[in-house]
Amino acid sequence: MPPVPAVRGDRVAAALERAGFKVARVAGSHHIMRHPDGRGTTVPVHGGRDVAKGILRGILADFGMSVDELRSLL
Numbered sequence: 001m002p003p004v005p006a007v008r009g010d011r012v013a014a015a016l017e018r019a020g021f022k023v024a025r026v027a028g029s030h031h032i033m034r035h036p037d038g039r040g041t042t043v044p045v046h047g048g049r050d051v052a053k054g055i056l057r058g059i060l061a062d063f064g065m066s067v068d069e070l071r072s073l074l
Contacts, residue, residue, distance in 0.1 A: 002067045004053045004060075007074065009045035012059065015073035016043070019065070039063055 007015075013023065013031050024034040029047075034040040041062035044051060051059070060070060 004056050004067055005071060005074070006050045006053075007056065007070075008048060009043055009051050011074060012051055012056065012070075013043045013045060015070060016063070018073050019063075019069075021063075035063070 009029075009031075013033065016033050017023070019035075021033045021035045021039075024032045024040070026032070029045050031043045031045055032040065033043055039062065041059050043059060044055065060067065
């Protein structure tokens with residue numbers, strides 16, 4: 001499995017939007033993302049900080065997305 005890149009939360013949310021996901025709502029600094037097919041997850045957007053690697057792997061697992069697919073969307 002390729003290593004997970006260091007990515008800020010706002011860039012992860014933007015990449016997911018390019019993949020067809022929408023921000024369903026925002027709770028504090030967390031963006032709850034949904035896809036029309038029902039998949040969803042929470043992306044932490046903490047002002048300029050990178051998303052923790054384990055959290056990012058969990059987000060990718062929630063969507064069934066590979067690291068390479070995420071990189072192509074960034």
